[in-house]
Amino acid sequence: MTERPASDLRTVFLPALCWSRRQADFYAVTQDLSPDGITFRSAFEPAVDESLTCSIRYIGQVETRVVSVDDNLFVVRLMTSRQRAAEVARTMLALSREQGRSFESARAHPRINPARKDVLVTLEDGRVLPGRLINVSASGAALALDHTLASGARITIGATAAQVVRIFRDGIGAAFAFPLDPAQVHAEIRL
Structure with missing residues (x-):
């Protein structure tokens, strides 16, 4: 995979279920969004140029094509209309901003992990x-x-x-x- 400037990356973690003609359902998690596409982390590595259908939480089902694969990571580009691609990008960017907010600073009391759960x-x-x-x-x-x-x-x-x-x-x-x-x-x- 090629290195991308950090300013182009937007970290966003969303669970997804993906599948293709050659592969039954497998789980993946989005890792980031960039001009190159959506990066997923998964135990399964699809082939470059493979068409995948991915059902991403809060996004819905999208048709994609794998553009690169590297060590449990793969990057896909959306195979959809510009309007739908823009809608997906806006939603993922909004979720990225929300996930990036620090809630600890807004908390009145610190959280502890109890020994007796x-x-x-x-x-x-x-x-x-x-x-x-x-x-x-x-x-x-x-x-x-x-x-x-x-x-x-x-x-x-x-x-x-x-x-x-x-x-x-x-x-x-x-x-x-x-x-x-x-x-x-x-x-x-x-x-």
Whole structure:
């Protein structure tokens, strides 16, 4: 692969499922967007000039042609109308800017990764679900759950009352009903 100036690259990470006539479905992740095309990282390396169909999260299905391959990376160019290509580029650039923003500077409390990750989550109706803490702060926690909860649902994480404020794939973000003392938030915390 040829080296590209860093100013031409826009980093954007989006999961994708790709396939071709010669290859069944394989997973890939976009790595960057540049004037050369979209770079993907994948365990599978398609052939140069191979036509691929790629279904990219937030973008949709696009027809592409592989223009270069190198060490688990491949670059594709879109095989579509200029209008659709421009729409894809605008969406990917917007997602790149969003992914590049630093959310830590906007956070009121720092996040920690707890040593004890397993936790029980009690729902308002009394059901108890197993969960895994992803991170904890004085104001809330992120948890991996096998069940879908609604935004706004009141829950108890361990013994700590909280409310679901964010939903993401395979988990939730919850705000504590009463923020913790920041001095209590450390790797050995028990909620």
